[in-house]
Amino acid sequence: MGRAPCCDKANVKKGPWSPEEDTKLKGFIEKNGTGGNWIALPHKAGLKRCGKSCRLRWLNYLRPNLKHGEFSxxxxxxxxxxxxxxxxxxxxxxxxxxxxxxxxxxxxxxxxxxxxxxxxxxxxxxxxxxxxxxxxxxxxxxxxxxxxxxxxxxxxxxxxxxxxxxxxxxxxxxxxxxxxxxxxxxxxxxxxxxxxxxxxxxxxxxxxxxxxxxxxxxxxxxxxxxxxxxxxxxxxxxxxxxxxxxxxxxxxxxxxxxxxxxxxxxxxxxxxxxx
DNA sequence: AACATAAGCAACCGCTCCGTT
DNA sequence: CAACGGAGCGGTTGCTTATGT
Known part of the structure; x- marks a missing residue:
């Protein structure tokens, strides 16, 4: 028996994030936190994204205090x-x-x-x-x-x-x-x-x-x-x-x-x- | 200027781990 | 104790941009 997919692949957006999506995700997490449940988060935030995708976007790009640019x-x-x-x-x-x-x-x-x-x-x-x-x-x-x-x-x-x-x-x-x-x-x-x-x-x-x-x-x-x-x-x-x-x-x-x-x-x- | 190739990087995929039931 | 399901991780892909011819 295989694992159930983490989200409905037919109804989620894939590929690069738009500024609007970034704003929605950032705003939602800053206001409500992740709630410890990434799977449920996109629906609550009004995003047609997989929870895993949201998590990745937040951790790798949107969360505060991230350093970008050249490594020392x-x-x-x-x-x-x-x-x-x-x-x-x-x-x-x-x-x-x-x-x-x-x-x-x-x-x-x-x-x-x-x-x-x-x-x-x-x-x-x-x-x-x-x-x-x-x-x-x-x-x-x-x-x-x-x-x-x-x-x-x-x-x-x-x-x-x-x-x-x-x-x-x-x-x-x-x-x-x-x-x-x-x-x-x-x-x-x-x-x-x-x-x-x-x-x-x-x-x-x-x-x-x-x-x-x-x-x-x-x-x-x-x-x-x-x-x-x-x-x-x-x-x-x-x-x-x-x-x-x-x-x-x-x-x-x-x-x-x-x-x-x-x-x-x-x-x-x-x-x-x-x- | 146009095309080909390489480099950079964001995002996805599939797996493992671990907590919960 | 086993099954389930979510979180997290590392490998890989594929798109975009830069560079070379």
Whole structure:
């Protein structure tokens, strides 16, 4: 048995909203609130729209205090960091960016930020990574530091600034993981040896940095405020899925990530850390 | 100037989650 | 405990605008 549709598709308007519809919806919600029932709202407001459509229009466009226009570099960094930590959970990412909607961030990521991070220009879908990182890419991730040659295991990049320090919901949690490789406060640095090419003798080393504010929510350990930097002389430049593999694949990081994912509650986490 | 292509973004679709009955 | 139904979410679509040829 399939689900009943949320509204009568034959009798609802679809497509772009007119200014009149916007005015009706905004006026109604400002006067009456949503009433906790989006399905009933369009009828009450005199709109021939699906409740879901009204909700989306309100949340993404009409509600007060929405920010439109260019994203700041700080916002870029937050998005990068959270995407690296939790993936495409846009609503959670949006919750860290006051005035931005999940839809906004999703669109921004898909159309601009992803390409910026990966150094893909408008005319090429994929291209080899240059010898040096793109300046804007590096600056986004490490705004307050100058670039250094990384010779592992001694070099450790500077940590990220904390993620909205005074507002981070997990800020109060006492757990901080200190990696076995290198750590600096909340920052963990891993080195991944990608091996050397027999043909040209070039060796590839990847430095992966990961900030961690561990916490437990809904029986899952979650973490955010991280990010990654990849330094390599021979890596194929690739899409974010491939980059994310650095977080979960068979590298130095893998056991750590997997152990985090396997920890299901507060007590286990403390036990794991010997607390 | 006209057309083609790419980029940007609003909106829709279908799924999952979760509260209620 | 299962079924139902609404809210919310992420992926995708398709229209509009910008840019290139």
């Amino acid at each position: 570099e700080e916002e870029d960094r937050i998005i990068y960091n959270l995407f690296a930590a939790i993936g495409s959970r846009w609503s959670i990412i949006a919750s860290q960016l006051p005035g931005r909607t999940d839809n906004d961030i999703k669109n921004y990521w898909n159309t601009k930020l992803k390409k910026k991070l990966l150094g893909i220009t408008s005319t090429s879908q994929r291209k080899a990574k240059p010898q040096q990182p793109y300046p804007d890419q590096h600056d986004l991730l490490f705004p307050s530091t100058h670039h250094q040659e990384i010779h592992l295991p001694t070099a450790v990049s500077q940590p990220f600034a904390p993620l909205i320090p005074d507002q981070h919901p997990l800020q109060h949690l006492p757990y901080q993981y200190h990696g076995t490789t290198e750590s600096n406060g909340s920052m963990i640095s891993f080195s991944i040896d990608q091996g050397c090419s027999s043909s040209d003798g070039n060796c590839t080393t990847t430095q992966l940095n990961y900030g961690n504010y561990g916490g437990v929510k809904d029986d899952r350990l979650i973490f955010s405020g991280g990010g990654f930097e990849i330094e390599s002389t021979a890596l194929e430049y690739s899409y974010e899925e491939e980059i994310k593999q650095f977080l979960i694949s068979n590298t130095t990081v893998s056991p750590w990530i997997q152990s985090l994912n396997s920890i299901s509650d507060h007590k286990n986490w403390k036990d794991h850390k010997g607390m």
